Amino acid sequence: MADPANASELRKLQTPIKERYREQPESALITLEAEGKLEEGISCSVDTGRALVQAGLHPGTGGDGSLACSGDMLLQALAACAGVTMRSVATSMGVEVSGSVHAEGDLDWRGTMAVDRDAPVGFKAIRMRFDIESDASEEELAALQEKTERYCVVLQTLASSPELSVSLQRS
Numbered sequence: 247m248a249d250p251a252n253a254s255e256l257r258k259l260q261t262p263i264k265e266r267y268r269e270q271p272e273s274a275l276i277t278l279e280a281e282g283k284l285e286e287g288i289s290c291s292v293d294t295g296r297a298l299v300q301a302g303l304h305p306g307t308g309g310d311g312s313l314a315c316s317g318d319m320l321l322q323a324l325a326a327c328a329g330v331t332m333r334s335v336a337t338s339m340g341v342e343v344s345g346s347v348h349a350e351g352d353l354d355w356r357g358t359m360a361v362d363r364d365a366p367v368g369f370k371a372i373r374m375r376f377d378i379e380s381d382a383s384e385e386e387l388a389a390l391q392e393k394t395e396r397y398c399v400v401l402q403t404l405a406s407s408p409e410l411s412v413s414l415q416r417s
Contacts, residue, residue: 252337253337253338253339253340256334256337256338257338280292281293282301285300287302288302288303288308288309289301289302289313290302292319299314299319300313300314301313301314301315301316301319302314302315303315304317304318306353306355307355307358307359317351317353317369320351320369321349321350321351321372322349323400324349324372324374324398324400324401324404325347325348325349325374326400327398327399327400328347328349328374328376328394328398328400328401329346329347331394331397331398332347332376332390332394334397335390335393335394335397336390339386339389339390339393341380341382341386341387341390342381342382343378343379343380343382343390344378344379344380345376345377345378345380346376346377346378347374347375347376347377348374348375348376348377349372349373349374349375350372350373351369351370351371351372351373352369352370352371352372353368353369353370354366354370372404374401376391376394
């Protein structure tokens with residue numbers, strides 16, 4: 247596979263894919279899946295495709311900190327997606343950029359711990375910050391941020407509150 251580290255290589259990789267999606271819109275529709283296996287104690291293992299991650303309770307809810315917290319994993323997914331999206335957009339724009347992405351979110355454990363019925367369950371606020379180094383102009387950086395926000399799958403999913411459904415089945 248060609249290295250998409252520059253704009254022409256990225257275009258070369260993506261042009262036939264984009265053409266197929268324009269000609270056959272149904273080919274662009276996919277379903278991504280994740281599966282977790284309920285484990286001993288209060289934990290669940292998730293295969294990320296690169297490693298097996300065992301998730302459990304956050305120390306704020308009774309965990310000992312040895313297992314991954316799913317809230318942290320959500321923020322990590324946001325940071326990863328935004329970082330990859332920014333690098334892709336920067337490559338397409340011909341802009342050199344380096345640095346980091348920081349995602350943080352505010353939780354009120356009273357909601358998830360059933361201490362206060364009026365306390366929210368889940369993140370009340372999420373903030374993302376890019377700490378970058380670049381010789382790009384302010385206009386280019388503004389466009390880079392706007393396009394990164396627009397095309398980041400995880401960010402847009404969180405922002406749009408997609409239709410959700412939950413079911414329970416016996417094995």
